[in-house]
Amino acid sequence: MARVKLQDVAERAGVSVTTVSRVLNNRGYLSEKTINKVHRAMEELNYRPNAVARQLFKQRTNLVGLVFPTVNNPFFGQLEAELETRLYELGYRVVMGNSQNDPQKEERYLQLLFNGQIDGLIVGAHNEGITAYHNTNLPIVSIERIVSKQIPVVAADNYRGGRLATQRLLDDGCQHIIHTNYPASSSTPNQERRRGYEELMEEHGRQKITYEISFDSPDPEKAAVFTRIFAEHPECDGIFADNDTNARLAINAAVQAGKRVPEDVKVVGYDGASSTRLLFPDLTTIQQPIAEMAQTAVDLLQKRLAGQAVESVTLPVKLVSGITG
Amino acid sequence: MARVKLQDVAERAGVSVTTVSRVLNNRGYLSEKTINKVHRAMEELNYRPNAVARQLFKQRTNLVGLVFPTVNNPFFGQLEAELETRLYELGYRVVMGNSQNDPQKEERYLQLLFNGQIDGLIVGAHNEGITAYHNTNLPIVSIERIVSKQIPVVAADNYRGGRLATQRLLDDGCQHIIHTNYPASSSTPNQERRRGYEELMEEHGRQKITYEISFDSPDPEKAAVFTRIFAEHPECDGIFADNDTNARLAINAAVQAGKRVPEDVKVVGYDGASSTRLLFPDLTTIQQPIAEMAQTAVDLLQKRLAGQAVESVTLPVKLVSGITG
DNA sequence: GTGAAAGCGCTAACAC
DNA sequence: GTGTTAGCGCTTTCAC
Numbered sequence: 180m181a182r183v184k185l186q187d188v189a190e191r192a193g194v195s196v197t198t199v200s201r202v203l204n205n206r207g208y209l210s211e212k213t214i215n216k217v218h219r220a221m222e223e224l225n226y227r228p229n230a231v232a233r234q235l236f237k238q239r240t241n242l243v244g245l246v247f248p249t250v251n252n253p254f255f256g257q258l259e260a261e262l263e264t265r266l267y268e269l270g271y272r273v274v275m276g277n278s279q280n281d282p283q284k285e286e287r288y289l290q291l292l293f294n295g296q297i298d299g300l301i302v303g304a305h306n307e308g309i310t311a312y313h314n315t316n317l318p319i320v321s322i323e324r325i326v327s328k329q330i331p332v333v334a335a336d337n338y339r340g341g342r343l344a345t346q347r348l349l350d351d352g353c354q355h356i357i358h359t360n361y362p363a364s365s366s367t368p369n370q371e372r373r374r375g376y377e378e379l380m381e382e383h384g385r386q387k388i389t390y391e392i393s394f395d396s397p398d399p400e401k402a403a404v405f406t407r408i409f410a411e412h413p414e415c416d417g418i419f420a421d422n423d424t425n426a427r428l429a430i431n432a433a434v435q436a437g438k439r440v441p442e443d444v445k446v447v448g449y450d451g452a453s454s455t456r457l458l459f460p461d462l463t464t465i466q467q468p469i470a471e472m473a474q475t476a477v478d479l480l481q482k483r484l485a486g487q488a489v490e491s492v493t494l495p496v497k498l499v500s501g502i503t504g
Numbered sequence: 505m506a507r508v509k510l511q512d513v514a515e516r517a518g519v520s521v522t523t524v525s526r527v528l529n530n531r532g533y534l535s536e537k538t539i540n541k542v543h544r545a546m547e548e549l550n551y552r553p554n555a556v557a558r559q560l561f562k563q564r565t566n567l568v569g570l571v572f573p574t575v576n577n578p579f580f581g582q583l584e585a586e587l588e589t590r591l592y593e594l595g596y597r598v599v600m601g602n603s604q605n606d607p608q609k610e611e612r613y614l615q616l617l618f619n620g621q622i623d624g625l626i627v628g629a630h631n632e633g634i635t636a637y638h639n640t641n642l643p644i645v646s647i648e649r650i651v652s653k654q655i656p657v658v659a660a661d662n663y664r665g666g667r668l669a670t671q672r673l674l675d676d677g678c679q680h681i682i683h684t685n686y687p688a689s690s691s692t693p694n695q696e697r698r699r700g701y702e703e704l705m706e707e708h709g710r711q712k713i714t715y716e717i718s719f720d721s722p723d724p725e726k727a728a729v730f731t732r733i734f735a736e737h738p739e740c741d742g743i744f745a746d747n748d749t750n751a752r753l754a755i756n757a758a759v760q761a762g763k764r765v766p767e768d769v770k771v772v773g774y775d776g777a778s779s780t781r782l783l784f785p786d787l788t789t790i791q792q793p794i795a796e797m798a799q800t801a802v803d804l805l806q807k808r809l810a811g812q813a814v815e816s817v818t819l820p821v822k823l824v825s826g827i828t829g
Numbered sequence: 830g831t832g833a834a835a836g837c838g839c840t841a842a843c844a845c
Numbered sequence: 846g847t848g849t850t851a852g853c854g855c856t857t858t859c860a861c
Contacts, residue, residue, distance in 0.1 A: 182563075182620075184838055195848045200840060208846050230619040231565065232838035234556045236853050242599070250575050250600075251585035253779060260576035263602050267609065272616065274567070275575075275600040277588050284592065291597065294555040295507075295854095398782065427783055454578060457723065458752055458783040509854055520832045525856060533830050557854035560837050620838095 183224045192220035203228060242297040243271045243480065246288045246304050247322075248279040248394060253423065253452035254469070255303070258322065261473035262301060269481065271298070280395045282306035292317065299480050302326060305394055307366065320479045320489075322472060325366040331483070332491040333476045334368040335467040340496040341375020344419045344447040344465050347498060349383060351445050353417030356380065357408055358389045359429075360421045365393075369421060372449065376419055388412070392425060401425060405432035416444050417504070423448035423455045423464055430503065445504040456499070463504035468494050508549045517545035528553060567622040568596045568805065571613045571629050572647075573604040573719060578748065578777035579794070580628070583647065586798035587626060594806065596623070605720045607631035617642065624805050627651060630719055632691065645805045645814075647797060650691040656808070657816040658801045659693040660792040665821040666700020669744045669772040669790050672823060674708060676770050678742030681705065682733055684754075685746045687716045694746060697774065701744055713737070717750060726750060730757035741769050742829070748773035748780045748789055755828060770829035781824070788829035793819050 185203075189196045194213060201207045202217040220226075234240045243266050247255045263273045274297055278285040285306045291297045293311075299318035312319070312327040319326070322333045348356050360373045373389055380387040392404050405428050409415060418433075420426040426448030433444045440446055448455075451466025471494050479489045510528075514521045519538060526532045527542040545551075559565045568591050572580045588598045599622055603610035610631045616622045618636075624643035637644070637652040644651070647658045666683075673681045685698045698714055705712040717729050730753050734740060743758075745751040751773030758769045765771055773780075776791025796819050804814045 182838090185840095186838085196839080197841085197848060197850095198846085201847090204840080206841095210846065213846080227615075227618040227620075229560075229838050230616070230621040231556060231559045232853090233840080234853095235554075235560050235838080235855090236840050238853075240556065245600075249585050250588070251582045251778060253578075253581075253783075256578075256581040257576045259600070260574050260602050263575070263600055267601075272613075272621075273600050275570075275584070275588055275598050276592075277585050288597075290552075291555070293552040295552075296555040296597075424779070424782055431785075454576065454749070454779070455783060457749055458578075458780060460756075507854090510856095511854085521855085522832055522834095522857080523830085526831090529856080531857095535830065538830080554854050557837090558856080560839090560854080561856050563837070 182229070183226045184229065185226075187224055188217065188220045188226050191224060192216045238295070239298050240296060241271050242274055244274045244276060244288050244291055244297045244300040244302075246276040246278050246285055246300065246302045248303070248305055249277045250275060251277075253455040254450045254467070256454065257452045257469050258303070258473055261470050262477065265473055265477045269477070276304075278304040278306060282309060285309060286311060292319070299484055301476050301480060305361075305365065305367065307364075318480065318483045320476045320483060322476050323368055325368060331479050331489045332368065333472050333479065333494070334491070335472060335494050335496045337369050337371035337496075338375045340449065340465040340467075341372035341419075342379050343375075343496065343498045344372075344449065345376045345379045347447055347463065347504060348417040348419060348445055349379070351417070351441075351504065353445055354385075355412065355414045356385065356417035356419060357412060357415050358387070358419045358421070359392050359404065359408075359425055360389055361394060362391045369449075372421055392421070394422075398424075398428070402428045402432060405429045406435070409433060409436035409438070418444060418446045420446065420448050423450045423452070423459070423462060426462055426464065426503070427459065441503050447498075447504040451499055459501075461501040461503055463501040464499055465496050466499045467496055507554070508551045509554065510551075512549055513542065513545045513551050516549060517541045563620070564623050565621060566596050567599055569599045569601060569613050569616055569622045569625040569627075571601040571603050571610055571625065571627045573628070573630055574602045575600060576602075578780040579775045579792070581779065582777045582794050583628070583798055586795050587802065590798055590802045594802070603629040603631060607634060610634060611636060617644070624809055626801050626805060630686075630690065630692065632689075643805065643808045645801045645808060647801050648693055650693060656804050656814045657693065658797050658804065658819070659816070660797065660819050660821045662694050662696035662821075663700045665774065665790040665792075666697035666744075667704050668700075668821065668823045669697075669774065670701045670704045672772055672788065673742040673744060673770055673829060674704070676742070676766075676829065678770055679710075680737065680739045681710065681742035681744060682737060682740050683712070683714045683744045683746070684717050684729065684733075684750055685714055686719060690718075694774075697746055717746070719747075723749075723753070727753045727757060730754045731760070734758060734761040734763070743769060743771045745771065745773050748775045748777070748784070748787060751787055751789065751828070752784065766828050772823075772829040776824055784826075786826040786828055788826040789824055790821050791824045792821055 185196045189199045276288040303322040358376045377387045418429040448464035451464045510521045514524045601613040628647040683701045702712045743754045773789035776789045
């Protein structure tokens, strides 16, 4: 059964393809009678317009790519769900790419843009050194990731978040606060969390210690870092983790090291995604405004697609209190 | 700057478009010299083949749709991540649709298939009464959802999962076990969880009580059901929740009702997704083989795309022990 | 080994 | 109001 096309409908209705196309798109002057005839023919043949042919002509696909490390994560899961919702309302469908640990995969998704398979891209992947981004004025927006000079970044206020978390632990009376974050070399704005932590620690004359944990390493490896923290710093009584799942690992390690949380060690996390709040409501954390970040990224992308210049945006964060810190 | 196309490359290299196309696709006999000439021209012009034009000719897009309630959920998040990984390896990209509470949205994603914008579909959405599925032999596979007679279902062994969970609570000495599940009318295989629970309860001469909670209702509403459970059944000492987030809500409600978990009430959940295990390791739950389900769904879809007949598949589940039940 | 030309299904000038 | 036709960028038969 070959696909029914415009021409089949035209023949059936006894009109030209142009007319059918006009009916389809509600464009131009048409008599009631013709419209009805065409509609009837479409129904009889169960006609479905071919989206790809239309895309070829229009030179746009109404597809936007989403490239993040993995959607199997409370933060990115919520973020991508929010992005899809908003883009859908604007008539875009979303192509999802999980690029964790695979720069080549990220690059392949970027190729979709150059191949005209998607109209734009929202990225938050962590792979380094992808040069194709340096192309100027691409319809790309990034979230919490510095990709290249010409690509606008949507981020929450990481510096303030770092200070908020650290301040909370100081207020709670912690003497020896340790921070975890990505390797300092990585081009993500959450190095600012570290800066917030370090500056505040210095202001209070405290020793600042940051352990590095790559986002993309497997969980057991991450857990081992926290085990090491408590082994090397038995005096540690406060942990500011750079995300909530790491905060959980910190708590596990603390308990295994024979410490009670929050009596002996207090822990503050970062992200505050909805499913984390639901599953682990006891966690004290810095909450990122995920919905607003998604909305902002979509706004910027729209402008960028319309050829307008856009600036990076920073949004506020807030601390939500659990009982761990 | 107009896009560079095949013809531009051809002119530059002094050959025909056919030849360039052949070089591009590595097809037919070509002299080394020509190949080099063409490659050089492509590089000089920074040529990118237009994917949409190719799709139009080939009548396939290498895009597969994923339609689930929401990716912002530990189970679906992990499932969709696994699906994307496997489909990517086969050369497919993934269009993600979150259809929670919106049958029209689900239908729109289904239209992508009829419009030739995607080659196939993997669905696990919960909306009822979408008739377009009844079309025979569509390249669609469903996961944990009964869509129509002709569409194969990949599911974990829900009946056995229901028995496993209930048995665990019985073994723990629970006398009054209450179950939660979707409304009985909904066409999802996890009604089998309920059947497992009910049959086992009957076998033990116990009263079976199931409270209904729609997957798509907001969290506070779900929480209210558990509050009601403990108000109406103060004797309740065991909860078998139909998913892990509901298990968490059950625990919250129990604590608020002045009960200790697991001393006074034991709770067993369902799903055992990776991020749930990480954030809430204490939870006893029935773990679905999410990776295998994804792999199986992709296998079936591939066969279906190749025109082969396929059968529904049921995979085994297992109980993982925490301390809540 | 290489090229000319038809066609994938649709849209939009332009003509009448 | 409606039709003719070129063309979106690519692939592939068929011919030489």
